[in-house]
Amino acid sequence: MPIDELELRRVMGHFATGVTVVTTVTPTGELSGLTANAVASVSLRPPLVLVCVDKTAESHPHIAQSKVFTINILSDLQETVSRRFAGKGPDKFVGISYRLGANGAPILDGVIAYLECVLKAAYEGGDHTIYVGEVTQAETFSGKPLLFYRGGYRQIGD
Numbered sequence: 001m002p003i004d005e006l007e008l009r010r011v012m013g014h015f016a017t018g019v020t021v022v023t024t025v026t027p028t029g030e031l032s033g034l035t036a037n038a039v040a041s042v043s044l045r046p047p048l049v050l051v052c053v054d055k056t057a058e059s060h061p062h063i064a065q066s067k068v069f070t071i072n073i074l075s076d077l078q079e080t081v082s083r084r085f086a087g088k089g090p091d092k093f094v095g096i097s098y099r100l101g102a103n104g105a106p107i108l109d110g111v112i113a114y115l116e117c118v119l120k121a122a123y124e125g126g127d128h129t130i131y132v133g134e135v136t137q138a139e140t141f142s143g144k145p146l147l148f149y150r151g152g153y154r155q156i157g158d
């Protein structure tokens with residue numbers, strides 16, 4: 001019998017992760033983004049990464065439509081940014097500074113790294129879609145990562 005949903009969430013909460021905001025653009029040119037920690041490196045040759053996006057997320061169709069996304073890796077100073085993009089609504093970018101990357105998706109200011117991607121595949125993953133992107137450009141900056149562990153935000157050393 002499969003594990004209970006809440007128990008799976010509790011157990012996987014012991015797997016400490018970084019926190020990202022995955023950004024893209026809508027077909028009408030509006031900016032879109034969601035907080036995501038179901039992010040992983042997949043392959044070096046070719047350079048592939050993945051993000052698992054809930055099928056009910058507003059951002060879900062936007063990635064499939066634009067065929068581009070950018071993974072913004074948040075710093076420990078960006079918990080409020082994470083909370084903003086974990087919410088809903090059209091105003092997520094209000095007051096957020098960013099620039100548009102070569103793929104057209106926003107790169108948030110203050111991140112410790114970003115990876116610009118072109119969508120290569122979308123796989124069924126239960127109530128999520130596994131979006132696999134080829135990394136076309138990436139960069140790192142100074143700063144420490146924001147972490148997520150056992151349902152709460154943490155910093156290195158906590």
Ligand SMILES: Cc1cc2nc3c(=O)[nH]c(=O)nc-3n(C[C@H](O)[C@H](O)[C@H](O)COP(=O)(O)O)c2cc1C
Nearest residue numbers: 034035036037038052053054057058059086087148
């Ligand atoms: C730390 C954290 C990690 C999250 N990771 C994911 C994730 O990997 N995939 C996902 O679909 N939602 C994830 N979420 C939930 C989304 O951010 C949330 O559902 C958001 O409202 C989706 O926005 P949208 O509906 O505007 O696309 C996470 C939330 C938090 C706080």
